[in-house]
Amino acid sequence: MNSFGFDLLHEDGRARRGRLHTRRGDVETPVFMPVGTQATVKAMYPETLKEIGAQMILANTYHLLLRPGHERVRALGGLHRFMNWDRPILTDSGGFQVFSLGELRKIDEQGVRFQSHLDGAAHVLTPESSIAIQEALGSDIIMAFDECIPYPASREYVAESTARSSRWAARCRQARRFDDGAALFGIVQGGMHRDLRAQSVADLLELGFEGYAVGGLSVGESAELMYEVMDWTMPLLPRDRPRYVMGVGTPENLVEGVRRGVDMFDCVMPTRNARNGVLFTSFGRISIKQARYLDDARPIDPDCDCYVCRHYSRAYLRHLYQSNEILSSMLNTHHNLHYYQRLMARMRDAIAADAFEEFRVDFLARRDNES
Amino acid sequence: MNSFGFDLLHEDGRARRGRLHTRRGDVETPVFMPVGTQATVKAMYPETLKEIGAQMILANTYHLLLRPGHERVRALGGLHRFMNWDRPILTDSGGFQVFSLGELRKIDEQGVRFQSHLDGAAHVLTPESSIAIQEALGSDIIMAFDECIPYPASREYVAESTARSSRWAARCRQARRFDDGAALFGIVQGGMHRDLRAQSVADLLELGFEGYAVGGLSVGESAELMYEVMDWTMPLLPRDRPRYVMGVGTPENLVEGVRRGVDMFDCVMPTRNARNGVLFTSFGRISIKQARYLDDARPIDPDCDCYVCRHYSRAYLRHLYQSNEILSSMLNTHHNLHYYQRLMARMRDAIAADAFEEFRVDFLARRDNES
Numbered sequence: 241m242n243s244f245g246f247d248l249l250h251e252d253g254r255a256r257r258g259r260l261h262t263r264r265g266d267v268e269t270p271v272f273m274p275v276g277t278q279a280t281v282k283a284m285y286p287e288t289l290k291e292i293g294a295q296m297i298l299a300n301t302y303h304l305l306l307r308p309g310h311e312r313v314r315a316l317g318g319l320h321r322f323m324n325w326d327r328p329i330l331t332d333s334g335g336f337q338v339f340s341l342g343e344l345r346k347i348d349e350q351g352v353r354f355q356s357h358l359d360g361a362a363h364v365l366t367p368e369s370s371i372a373i374q375e376a377l378g379s380d381i382i383m384a385f386d387e388c389i390p391y392p393a394s395r396e397y398v399a400e401s402t403a404r405s406s407r408w409a410a411r412c413r414q415a416r417r418f419d420d421g422a423a424l425f426g427i428v429q430g431g432m433h434r435d436l437r438a439q440s441v442a443d444l445l446e447l448g449f450e451g452y453a454v455g456g457l458s459v460g461e462s463a464e465l466m467y468e469v470m471d472w473t474m475p476l477l478p479r480d481r482p483r484y485v486m487g488v489g490t491p492e493n494l495v496e497g498v499r500r501g502v503d504m505f506d507c508v509m510p511t512r513n514a515r516n517g518v519l520f521t522s523f524g525r526i527s528i529k530q531a532r533y534l535d536d537a538r539p540i541d542p543d544c545d546c547y548v549c550r551h552y553s554r555a556y557l558r559h560l561y562q563s564n565e566i567l568s569s570m571l572n573t574h575h576n577l578h579y580y581q582r583l584m585a586r587m588r589d590a591i592a593a594d595a596f597e598e599f600r601v602d603f604l605a606r607r608d609n610e611s
Numbered sequence: 612m613n614s615f616g617f618d619l620l621h622e623d624g625r626a627r628r629g630r631l632h633t634r635r636g637d638v639e640t641p642v643f644m645p646v647g648t649q650a651t652v653k654a655m656y657p658e659t660l661k662e663i664g665a666q667m668i669l670a671n672t673y674h675l676l677l678r679p680g681h682e683r684v685r686a687l688g689g690l691h692r693f694m695n696w697d698r699p700i701l702t703d704s705g706g707f708q709v710f711s712l713g714e715l716r717k718i719d720e721q722g723v724r725f726q727s728h729l730d731g732a733a734h735v736l737t738p739e740s741s742i743a744i745q746e747a748l749g750s751d752i753i754m755a756f757d758e759c760i761p762y763p764a765s766r767e768y769v770a771e772s773t774a775r776s777s778r779w780a781a782r783c784r785q786a787r788r789f790d791d792g793a794a795l796f797g798i799v800q801g802g803m804h805r806d807l808r809a810q811s812v813a814d815l816l817e818l819g820f821e822g823y824a825v826g827g828l829s830v831g832e833s834a835e836l837m838y839e840v841m842d843w844t845m846p847l848l849p850r851d852r853p854r855y856v857m858g859v860g861t862p863e864n865l866v867e868g869v870r871r872g873v874d875m876f877d878c879v880m881p882t883r884n885a886r887n888g889v890l891f892t893s894f895g896r897i898s899i900k901q902a903r904y905l906d907d908a909r910p911i912d913p914d915c916d917c918y919v920c921r922h923y924s925r926a927y928l929r930h931l932y933q934s935n936e937i938l939s940s941m942l943n944t945h946h947n948l949h950y951y952q953r954l955m956a957r958m959r960d961a962i963a964a965d966a967f968e969e970f971r972v973d974f975l976a977r978r979d980n981e982s
Contacts, residue, residue, distance in 0.1 A: 282937055317908070324927075552695060553687060559650065566940050567654065
């Protein structure tokens with residue numbers, strides 16, 4: 241069995257071109273992972289995901305432990321086989337969704353007690369059980385169990401929570417089997433406080449992980465503050481390990497993240513927006529539901545070479561959206577994920593050519609030109 | 612431009628193996644047409660439809676005239692281009708949906724006044740406008756405007772309505788351009804009365820059409836009565852023209868229809884059932900929502916070679932259905948339409964091999980064996 245690894249192939253400024261080695265194949269970085277919450281990237285055949293260049297997807301531990309259940313998935317041959325996806329899968333720890341439950345959850349040193357949003361059944365998630373569940377699913381990159389701190393939060397709460405997440409990270413590391421070729425990533429917390437971010441990094445580095453994520457971003461703070469936290473945190477992380485910013489973000493966020501040395505991203509934005517009729521283009525977003533597209537024979541983005549832009553007009557996509565047709569979600573998701581994959585590919589090429597800054601300036605200049 | 616035609620290639624009993632020639636390519640018969648009501652076969656990429664062997668689809672004039680509007684579709688290059696489907700399309704006349712509106716419609720000799728189910732706007736559909744709309748859409752097989760008579764109905768009403776449909780058929784024929792290579796089919800009505808069916812056929816034959824449909828079936832009557840009407844009607848139709856039974860039906864209905872000399876079918880059954888979790892198999896139907904499939908690692912149908920059966924378990928499909936995932940509709944529709952296409956292909960092969968009756972007996976014997 242191949243073990244996990246990361247090669248830093250090239251640097252252009254702080255932007256990094258790299259390659260993850262996983263037991264299910266290599267992943268070129270920087271990479272964007274489509275989100276497959278309930279063992280499916282919504283409205284996409286797995287084969288179509290591959291066609292548009294998706295290298296790795298994210299699945300949500302919280303949702304899968306509730307339904308269909310991780311032991312069931314294990315018995316059925318693991319998550320990859322269950323959902324017909326043979327490329328790498330990264331699983332989150334379940335913490336993010338559990339902490340979002342509000343009234344339905346209670347946290348203590350041991351872990352989190354919560355009630356299922358589906359049937360109210362009582363569950364407990366701990367660092368140990370989160371790791372065991374992710375192992376049962378057959379995840380290739382396992383995330384440590386942490387608290388994604390809300391924003392805003394008091395400094396006192398952030399400090400307490402971050403210290404607890406560090407203690408949980410140690411328990412996660414202890415709980416890992418480490419004999420299956422999967423990787424375990426630690427997650428930096430610390431809220432919007434520079435010193436607490438630094439303390440969190442120090443705690444994790446002492447434990448040692450195969451990769452490092454930055455959590456607690458894209459929780460309501462401004463883009464400027466998000467970039468500031470990246471600016472504080474990235475330089476503290478080891479150069480030879482992959483860096484993953486969780487739950488981020490817009491195309492602009494991805495470009496600014498890569499600029500600051502981020503290697504991995506995930507976000508529901510391209511898929512969720514697609515189902516709401518919001519489409520990404522080289523000149524910004526468009527909302528396909530608008531009446532202005534009723535007779536528009538043009539593709540979503542004349543600069544896009546995706547299947548959707550080659551075969552369908554804005555008028556047709558507007559019709560499908562208005563008619564609540566399933567194909568609306570299918571085509572919109574297809575286009576948006578292609579947009580994200582192509583953006584990452586172009587960034588990888590730009591870094592390799594020492595032209596990332598040129599790319600970034602050009603990318604930003606094209607935005608907000610209405611069409 | 613090629614004009615429409617039909618070759619009767621072989622007969623096995625009353626079952627017929629034939630070939631339609633259309634301006635958009637040939638269609639091997641007997642054929643089943645998936646229904647693409649709103650310019651999309653729900654939950655299917657057009658390319659996937661082709662992959663599973665769909666040769667021709669049906670689109671609904673009523674829905675398209677209301678949204679996005681037939682003149683808009685014409686301006687955008689026609690329905691084929693609009694929906695990215697380059698194989699033949701048959702359009703219904705709009706009558707079936709309009710007559711289903713109940714309170715919202717009023718019928719007289721001229722045609723039908725009705726209110727849109729979308730916004731209440733007033734519309735009139737006449738034989739002339741129905742033909743014009745279907746021509747604007749770019750249909751390859753245009754259906755005459757008729758009344759699909761409800762069941763049960765008084766003999767008096769059936770007689771009146773059928774005579775009116777014949778007068779409308781004459782007006783449809785008069786209204787057709789006949790220079791675009793598309794075909795016009797007449798529709799036999801007459802309810803469940805043998806003499807009225809015969810009168811309807813006689814009326815239509817006097818006018819002359821490129822194909823003949825049998826309407827007013829699958830409206831609530833028993834399967835036995837449906838087969839009886841087919842038995843009365845089919846022998847009256849010209850041997851050298853295609854025969855189409857509209858809105859039918861179950862796999863058993865298709866086999867019994869082909870046995871009686873039907874060449875063409877359409878029905879929402881495989882697509883609608885799919886979205887409700889009802890799947891067709893060689894041993895009958897299964898409802899994938901049942902808890903018995905929670906841990907079932909088997910494919911839907913071990914005898915099926917479709918994409919879905921090759922890659923997904925019943926447990927996964929049950930999970931997708933329970934989770935309201937879009938992929939549930941996509942995979943279930945894919946399987947069901949493949950089932951229908953394969954059934955038609957097997958019937959075509961059986962007829963060509965003079966083995967249709969053997970096929971039919973074997974087909975029926977396999978049904979209702981639980982798995």
